[in-house]
Each structure stands twice: as structure tokens, then as C-alpha cells.
Amino acid sequence: MLARHEQGQPGSRTSGGPQAGEVRVITQEIWADVLGYVRKNISEVEYHTWFAPVKNLGVQDGALVLGVRNSFAQEWFRKHYLELLEDALRSLGAQNPQVSFQVLPAVQEAMILAQDPPPPPTPLGRPSPSNASAPPAMAPTENRQTLNPKYTFENFVVGPNNNLAHAAALAVAESPGKAYNPLFIYGDVGLGKTHLMHAVGHYIAERFPGKRIEYVSTESFTNDLINAIRDDKMTQFRNRYRSVDLLLVDDIQFLAGKERTQEEFFHTFNALYENHKQIILSSDRPPKDIQTLEGRLRSRFEWGLITDIQSPEFETRVAILKMNAEHNRIDIPQDVLELIARQVTSNIRELEGALMRVVAFASLNNVAFSRSAASKALSNVFASQEVKVEMIDVLRATAAQYGMSAEMIRGSGRARDVVVPRQVAMYLIRELTAHSLPEIGQFFGRDHSTVMHAVSKVTEALGRDAELAAAVDALRDQLKYVEGEEKDA
Numbered sequence: 001m002l003a004r005h006e007q008g009q010p011g012s013r014t015s016g017g018p019q020a021g022e023v024r025v026i027t028q029e030i031w032a033d034v035l036g037y038v039r040k041n042i043s044e045v046e047y048h049t050w051f052a053p054v055k056n057l058g059v060q061d062g063a064l065v066l067g068v069r070n071s072f073a074q075e076w077f078r079k080h081y082l083e084l085l086e087d088a089l090r091s092l093g094a095q096n097p098q099v100s101f102q103v104l105p106a107v108q109e110a111m112i113l114a115q116d117p118p119p120p121p122t123p124l125g126r127p128s129p130s131n132a133s134a135p136p137a138m139a140p141t142e143n144r145q146t147l148n149p150k151y152t153f154e155n156f157v158v159g160p161n162n163n164l165a166h167a168a169a170l171a172v173a174e175s176p177g178k179a180y181n182p183l184f185i186y187g188d189v190g191l192g193k194t195h196l197m198h199a200v201g202h203y204i205a206e207r208f209p210g211k212r213i214e215y216v217s218t219e220s221f222t223n224d225l226i227n228a229i230r231d232d233k234m235t236q237f238r239n240r241y242r243s244v245d246l247l248l249v250d251d252i253q254f255l256a257g258k259e260r261t262q263e264e265f266f267h268t269f270n271a272l273y274e275n276h277k278q279i280i281l282s283s284d285r286p287p288k289d290i291q292t293l294e295g296r297l298r299s300r301f302e303w304g305l306i307t308d309i310q311s312p313e314f315e316t317r318v319a320i321l322k323m324n325a326e327h328n329r330i331d332i333p334q335d336v337l338e339l340i341a342r343q344v345t346s347n348i349r350e351l352e353g354a355l356m357r358v359v360a361f362a363s364l365n366n367v368a369f370s371r372s373a374a375s376k377a378l379s380n381v382f383a384s385q386e387v388k389v390e391m392i393d394v395l396r397a398t399a400a401q402y403g404m405s406a407e408m409i410r411g412s413g414r415a416r417d418v419v420v421p422r423q424v425a426m427y428l429i430r431e432l433t434a435h436s437l438p439e440i441g442q443f444f445g446r447d448h449s450t451v452m453h454a455v456s457k458v459t460e461a462l463g464r465d466a467e468l469a470a471a472v473d474a475l476r477d478q479l480k481y482v483e484g485e486e487k488d489a
């Protein structure tokens with residue numbers, strides 16, 4: 001099983017749950033949570049000695065697999081840190097946390113060490129120190145090094161909350177320096193301002209490979225300025241920012257109260273604007289609400305187009321989740337995505353985080369994606385919702401438990417390996433939902449007497465068949481989750 005990781009091949013499907021190979025990608029944030037937990041519980045020296053070199057290899061059949069350097073480290077981890085790691089997973093919702101350690105092959109270890117720590121990002125078009133005043137000509141791919149590859153127009157879901165900002169960004173991308181200059185995008189935290197700015201950057205980089213693009217947060221701009229003043233390198237600083245074709249500045253509200261930075265930014269702005277270079281600014285509020293911003297800057301920010309992004313409505317949130325799941329090649333039922341979208345209503349970053357939690361929870365507990373699993377996964381972070389069990393939940397969970405598709409269970413097959421799961425599903429639906437026998441029959445394309453027979457068959461078999469009883473118990477535990485149940489237990 002583990003060899004699959006070593007070879008870097010995608011994982012196989014585990015009983016209806018997430019695919020292990022795919023989960024490997026998505027659990028990076030969860031791994032950061034685990035490390036955060038560990039760090040709080042051991043000394044810094046210990047943490048750096050043991051945990052910094054560890055590689056998260058993802059989740060395999062419910063177990064978190066960690067890559068360590070050698071068999072000594074493997075043994076050390078088993079003896080000293082296993083419980084701590086299990087506690088960390090428990091804090092993330094794993095009910096029966098499992099951790100395994102795998103010695104990394106020397107080549108893989110060397111690659112990981114080479115990546116660690118990651119090199120600092122190279123700002124776009126930054127002149128090399130040896131040739132500071134004459135920026136080098138860039139190869140087509142170089143002009144988007146600091147853009148997040150995920151933040152493209154293709155990956156941006158358009159809804160009523162952001163369609164104006166999206167249309168304006170697209171217009172600017174098509175005619176940089178001509179459509180709206182500057183473009184000023186404002187909105188609350190995590191609603192896609194940076195994403196849209198980068199999307200313009202990618203678009204321009206693709207269409208006009210020679211254009212110089214610079215993305216910078218206001219904080220970095222300020223720090224660069226401070227360093228330039230300290231190191232007597234103002235000429236280089238000005239060359240860098242005034243020689244670009246597209247300047248993207250994030251969180252411009254942080255200019256407030258920084259007089260020297262405002263002064264410098266004012267001149268940067270003028271130089272670019274006069275040369276018809278495109279400027280895009282993002283902020284958490286419109287220019288008129290940025291306190292202590294010089295009047296001449298504020299009025300310049302208002303020269304072009306000011307557009308906002310609002311919180312996404314339910315349908316847009318579901319569409320964003322769907323796109324995320326598809327990108328990670330994870331097949332999550334629509335009703336589970338809807339449950340997540342109801343839990344997280346305002347911040348898209350949090351919405352994505354909630355999806356990750358659900359995926360990690362399902363893989364760590366080796367259960368299928370269901371609304372109850374999602375509700376459990378999110379109960380630590382968001383106010384828990386009581387989940388009413390639906391027939392489809394029971395069908396899906398049973399199918400996953402027996403390693404077959406829901407269609408097979410509902411189909412006409414009469415072989416024992418299909419009949420037993422079908423009867424179990426009918427039995428549990430009868431127990432966990434308020435549906436009548438005819439309604440359950442209809443759901444399975446059968447009549448009520450078949451359901452009645454199934455219920456009595458399972459009831460009778462449970463007393464003598466321990467394996468069946470264990471399967472039914474496990475399914476019931478998985479499905480029947482109501483708020484407070486775990487706390488009372």
C-alpha cells in the first residue's frame with residue numbers, strides 16, 4: 001500500500017471515501033493544524049529536531065502516513081510522539097486516530113531537504129542586483145512568478161456578488177492601461193480580491209509575454225521602501241516599481257498613516273499612470289473610508305473604476321465548493337457540499353477550509369462523505385447543525401461499507417452479496433428515518449412487503465451474526481449524529 005506513495009501513483013478508491021492519493025494534496029492545511037498542536041505541546045528545540053524534517057505523505061486507509069529520515073527516527077517517533085500525534089488528530093475530529101511512519105528513501109529525503117525551507121519567492125521583474133538599473137528582458141513564463149497559479153479567471157466562480165468586479169477585471173485584462181485605470185476592488189476578507197488581481201496578471205502574462213508584471217502587498221511595498229532608504233538604494237526601488245506594465249497592490253488600506261510610503265506611492269502611481277501603465281488596487285474599504293490617506297492619493301484612487309465584492313450567496317458558495325472538489329478530483333455528493341455551504345456563509349477562504357476539514361475527517365475516519373460526517377467534521381469549528389438522516393445518506397453509507405455502488409443496491413440483483421446490503425439499508429432507513437414502509441419501498445423500486453421482509457430478516461439475523469451486527473452498528477454510529485451526543489457520551 002505504502003509503496004504507492006513512494007512511486008507517486010494515485011491511490012485506489014477506498015470504500016466510497018476519499019481517494020488516498022488525492023487526499024494527500026488536500027491535507028496540507030490539516031497537517032499544518034497537526035503541527036500547530038504538536039508545537040504547543042513540546043519544546044521548540046524538540047520540535048525543530050524531530051518535526052521539521054517530517055514529511056506528510058497523506059492519509060492511507062484512515063491512517064496519517066508520515067515520512068521520516070531513517071529507522072532510528074521511525075522508532076523514536078513510535079515511542080515518543082505517537083500519542084501526541086493521535087491527540088492532535090483527535091482534536092481534528094478523528095475518532096480512532098491512526099498514525100504510521102515510513103522511512104523515506106534517500107532520494108526522496110534529499111528532495112525534501114532541498115525544498116526545506118522553500119526559497120523566498122522572487123518578485124516579478126525584480127532587477128538583478130548586478131544589473132539593477134536595467135531590468136533584464138524576461139522569458140514569457142518569468143513574468144508571473146509571484147502569481148498564484150490557482151488564481152485565474154477560469155477558476156473564478158462568477159455570481160451576483162462579484163459579477164461587476166469580474167467584468168471590470170476582464171475589461172482591464174483585455175485592454176490594460178485603457179479600460180479603467182486604476183481599477184480599485186474592495187470587499188471584506190477572503191472574498192476573492194487577490195484572486196481577481198492575479199487573474200488579470202495571468203491573462204496579461206499569457207497574451208503579452210513581454211509585459212512586466214509586479215504584484216505586491218502594501219506591507220511589502222512599505223518594507224521595500226524602508227530597506228531601500230536604509231541601504232541607500234532608492235534608485236533601484238524606483239526603477240523596480242516604475243518600470244512595470246502592470247502593478248497590482250494588495251491591501252492598500254495599510255497605506256493609512258504611513259506618510260513616507262504614501263509620498264513614494266504617489267510618485268510611483270503618477271509615473272505609471274502617465275505612461276498608461278495599468279494599476280489595480282485592492283482594499284477592505286472604498287477610498288473615501290481610508291482614514292489618514294492624503295487627499296491627492298484618494299482622488300487618484302477614484303479616477304478609474306471602484307468596484308466591490310460582496311459575500312457570495314448560497315448557490316455561488318456551492319459552485320465554489322464544487323469546483324474545488326473537482327479540481328482535487330474528489331467526488332463529494334451535492335447534499336454534502338450544500339451542508340458545508342450553509343455552515344460557512346461569508347468568507348470563501350473559510351469555506352475552502354471547511355471543505356478540507358470534511359475531506360480530512362472522512363479520510364482519517366475512513367468513512368464515506370455524508371452529511372453527518374461533514375457535520376461532525378465541522379462541529380469543532382462551526383456551530384453544529386443537527387442533521388436529519390435521509391434515505392440517500394443510509395444508502396450511500398451502506399454502499400460504501402460493502403464496497404459497492406448505490407445503484408447496485410437499488411438495482412435488481414438477487415445475489416446474496418447485494419441482497420444483504422440492500423436489506424441492511426432498508427432496516428436502517430426504517431430505524432433512522434420517519435419514512436413509511438411504502439415510501440422506503442418506492443425508494444428501492446419495490447413494494448412495502450419487501451421492506452417489511454428485509455426488516456424482519458435483519459432483526460432476526462442480528463442476534464446470531466456478529467459480523468452483520470458489527471456492520472450495522474458501525475453504520476448506525478456513522479449516520480446517527482446529533483449535536484450533543486458525543487459530549488454526553
Ligand SMILES: Nc1ncnc2c1ncn2[C@@H]1O[C@H](COP(=O)(O)OP(=O)(O)OP(=O)(O)O)[C@@H](O)[C@H]1O
Pocket residue numbers: 150151155156157158162187188189190191192193194195196284320348349352
Ligand atoms: N469567486 C470565486 N471563485 C473561486 N474561488 C474564489 C472566489 N472568490 C474567492 N475565492 C477563493 O477564496 C480564497 C480567498 O480569496 P482571496 O485571497 O482572493 O481573498 P481576498 O479578498 O484577497 O482576501 P484578503 O482580504 O484576506 O486578502 C482564495 O483561495 C480564492 O481562490
